[in-house]
Amino acid sequence: MAKVVLENITKRFGQVLAVDNLNLEIQDREFMTLLGPSGCGKSTTLNMIAGLEEPTAGRIFFDDEEVEHLPPEMRDVSMVFQNYALYPHMTVFKNIAFGLQMRGVPATEIRQRVAVVAKKLGIEDLLDRKPRELSGGQRQRVALGRAIVRDSRVFLLDEPLSNLDAKLRVATRTELKNLHYDLQKTFVYVTHDQEEALIMSDRITILNRGRIQQVGTPEEVYNHPRNEFVAGFIGSPAMNFLPGVLRQEGETLQFHSPAFTYTLPSPLLPSLSRHARRNVKLGIRPKDIRIQVPEEEAIGKAEVLLREPVGSDLYLQMKFSDAILCKVRTDADNPLQRGDVTTFAFNEQRLHFFDASTGDSLLV
Numbered sequence: 001m002a003k004v005v006l007e008n009i010t011k012r013f014g015q016v017l018a019v020d021n022l023n024l025e026i027q028d029r030e031f032m033t034l035l036g037p038s039g040c041g042k043s044t045t046l047n048m049i050a051g052l053e054e055p056t057a058g059r060i061f062f063d064d065e066e067v068e069h070l071p072p073e074m075r076d077v078s079m080v081f082q083n084y085a086l087y088p089h090m091t092v093f094k095n096i097a098f099g100l101q102m103r104g105v106p107a108t109e110i111r112q113r114v115a116v117v118a119k120k121l122g123i124e125d126l127l128d129r130k131p132r133e134l135s136g137g138q139r140q141r142v143a144l145g146r147a148i149v150r151d152s153r154v155f156l157l158d159e160p161l162s163n164l165d166a167k168l169r170v171a172t173r174t175e176l177k178n179l180h181y182d183l184q185k186t187f188v189y190v191t192h193d194q195e196e197a198l199i200m201s202d203r204i205t206i207l208n209r210g211r212i213q214q215v216g217t218p219e220e221v222y223n224h225p226r227n228e229f230v231a232g233f234i235g236s237p238a239m240n241f242l243p244g245v246l247r248q249e250g251e252t253l254q255f256h257s258p259a260f261t262y263t264l265p266s267p268l269l270p271s272l273s274r275h276a277r278r279n280v281k282l283g284i285r286p287k288d289i290r291i292q293v294p295e296e297e298a299i300g301k302a303e304v305l306l307r308e309p310v311g312s313d314l315y316l317q318m319k320f321s322d323a324i325l326c327k328v329r330t331d332a333d334n335p336l337q338r339g340d341v342t343t344f345a346f347n348e349q350r351l352h353f354f355d356a357s358t359g360d361s362l363l364v
C-alpha cells in the first residue's frame with residue numbers, strides 16, 4: 001500500500017527547468033497518469049519518484065515515509081521503461097526472475113512466481129527465448145512481467161505502449177487496466193496520448209513546461225478544462241477556439257467575433273457578466289457544433305471546406321461567415337459537399353470561455 005506525495009518538487013538540469021514546483025498527491029491504489037507533450041517533464045517526475053533522479057528541491061513521501069534521499073532499491077518501486085531495457089543475453093525467464101534472484105528469493109519460489117506472472121501475461125511459452133526472438137508486443141509483456149513479479153509498493157510505467165502498433169496498443173491498454181485492477185497497487189503511468197490517459201486513468205495530471213495544468217478525473221478534465229491548454233490537449237479532434245469579445249447589451253451578454261454575433265445563453269451570465277469587454281476565446285468541441293439547423297435557431301452560416309470521413313463519423317472543416325475555421329462532427333452519411341453553405345448553432349451546455357491572454361477558463 002502506498003500513497004505517493006510530491007511536495008514542491010523542482011528539477012533543474014543546468015539552465016533547463018524540467019519540473020517546476022510540482023505538488024501532487026497520488027492516492028493508494030490509484031491509477032494516476034502524467035500526461036503532456038514531449039519535454040513537459042513527465043519522465044523526469046517519474047524518475048524522481050523512482051529514485052533515478054534527485055529533485056533539486058522539494059520532498060517526496062510514500063505514505064508517511066520521506067523517500068527522496070533513498071536509492072531506488074530502497075524505495076520498493078517497480079518501473080517499466082519506454083524502451084523496455086530487457087537484458088539481451090538473458091532468457092525471458094531470467095529477465096523476469098532477475099530482480100527476485102538479486103533479493104535472494106529461493107529458487108522454487110522464483111519459479112512459482114515467474115510462472116504465475118507469465119500466465120497472467122500470456123507469455124508462458126516464451127520463457128526460454130531471448131528478447132531478440134520476441135516481437136515488440138511480447139517484449140513489452142516481458143518488461144511488464146519483470147515489474148509485476150515483484151510485489152512492489154508502487155508501479156511506475158513510462159510510455160510502456162508507445163512501441164506497439166495501433167491495434168496492439170488498444171488491446172494492451174485494456175490488459176493493463178485489468179492488471180491494475182488485479183494487483184490493487186498504486187500505478188503512476190506516463191503517456192503523451194490523451195486518449196490512452198482518458199481510457200485508463202482514475203485521475204490525470206496534465207503537465208506543460210514542467211508545470212501542473214490540471215489534476216482531475218477523465219470526466220473533469222474533458223468537461224471542465226481549467227485552461228486553454230488542457231481544453232486543447234484533451235479530446236480528439238481538438239476543441240475549436242474562436243476569438244472574440246464579450247459585450248453587455250442591455251440585459252444580455254453577447255460574444256462578438258469577426259464572423260458572427262452570438263447572444264449567450266442566460267445560465268452563463270452569472271459567471272461571464274463580470275468579464276464584459278474582455279477579449280476571450282470561445283471553446284467548442286467538434287461534436288458540440290450543430291449544423292443544418294432551422295434558420296430561427298442558427299447563429300450564422302458556414303461553408304464546407306473539406307470532408308474528412310473516419311468511418312463512424314464525418315468531420316467537416318468549415319469556414320464560419322468568411323472568417324473563422326472550425327471542425328465539426330456530423331453523421332457519416334451527411335451529404336454536404338465542399339462548397340456547400342449551411343446554418344450552424346452551438347450545443348449551449350457545452351460552451352467554454354477562456355481569457356484570451358492568460359488562457360484561464362472563465363467558467364471554473
Ligand SMILES: Nc1ncnc2c1ncn2[C@@H]1O[C@H](COP(=O)(O)OP(=O)(O)OP(=O)(O)O)[C@@H](O)[C@H]1O
Nearest residue numbers: 013016017018037038039040041042043044045192
Ligand atoms: N539529463 C538531462 N539533462 C538535461 N536536460 C534534461 C535531462 N533530462 C531531461 N532534460 C530536459 O528536461 C525537460 C523534461 O524532460 P522529460 O524527459 O521529463 O520530458 P518528457 O515529458 O518525458 O518528454 P517525452 O514525452 O519526450 O519523453 C526537457 O526539456 C528535457 O530536454
Ligand SMILES: [Mg+2]
Nearest residue numbers: 042043044158
Ligand atoms: Mg519521457
